[in-house]
Amino acid sequence: METLRDLAHTFSPVIGLAINVLIQIAVARWTRTGLLKSVYLGFAAGLGAVVAGEGIVAAGSDVALREALALLAVNIAAYGMLGYCYFHFINLGETARRIRLLRELHEAGGGLDLESLLSRYNASQMVEIRLQRLLGTGQIVERDGRYFIGKPLMLWISQAIVLTKRIILGKTSEFD
Incomplete structure (x- = not known):
């Protein structure tokens, strides 16, 4: 037993x-x-x-x-x-x-030119999409045209990840 x-x-x-x-x-x-x-x-x-x-x-x-x-x-x-x-x-x-870029290149079959790739990966669109997701889940809120932390759960998780990276790897990001 x-x-x-x-x-x-x-x-x-x-x-x-x-x-x-x-x-x-x-x-x-x-x-x-x-x-x-x-x-x-x-x-x-x-x-x-x-x-x-x-x-x-x-x-x-x-x-x-x-x-x-x-x-x-x-x-x-x-x-x-x-x-x-x-x-x-x-x-x-x-x-x-x-991963997404590789998937899209594969699905395109004949490859994609730089202009097509850049149109799919517009930095402003990416930020806008991420902001909408964060707003939709309540992780951030908008007041008077400014964004603030809403529900802090993901912030706490990200802080724990940064702390873990600092402890284990001695750095906070891949750019350190």
Whole structure:
């Protein structure tokens, strides 16, 4: 029985990720929820599965509360990292200009000239599209012609990413 419990703890983050992916795909395909909300819902469902799974395993064993909480913390952190990787996997295919550019060149068949490419990648249009997305999700708000932080969740996530880059890589961006 001890090994079954150990396996449950070991695979808890992976099972959470599988649930995350399944829920995110289902929500993105079969509802009118936007991509970002589907990612949030998938992540929350996977996190719930990890917490519930850890609770069930802990309740069915004689593990001390401190050990159960430590295992829960480790598995939440591991799941968070897997979820972060999944988010960027989706993001890479959806918004990365390099990936999009390669896809468009491939779909064009005979290639595209520079003028065609520049018309598709107008910097003003890109900023306008991103602003509309941020406004639509409430991440920013507009008052008197100026933009301000609305819901700060993505700001906090970006600050955590910058902090992690600083700690691990010793820099805050690829341009440092």
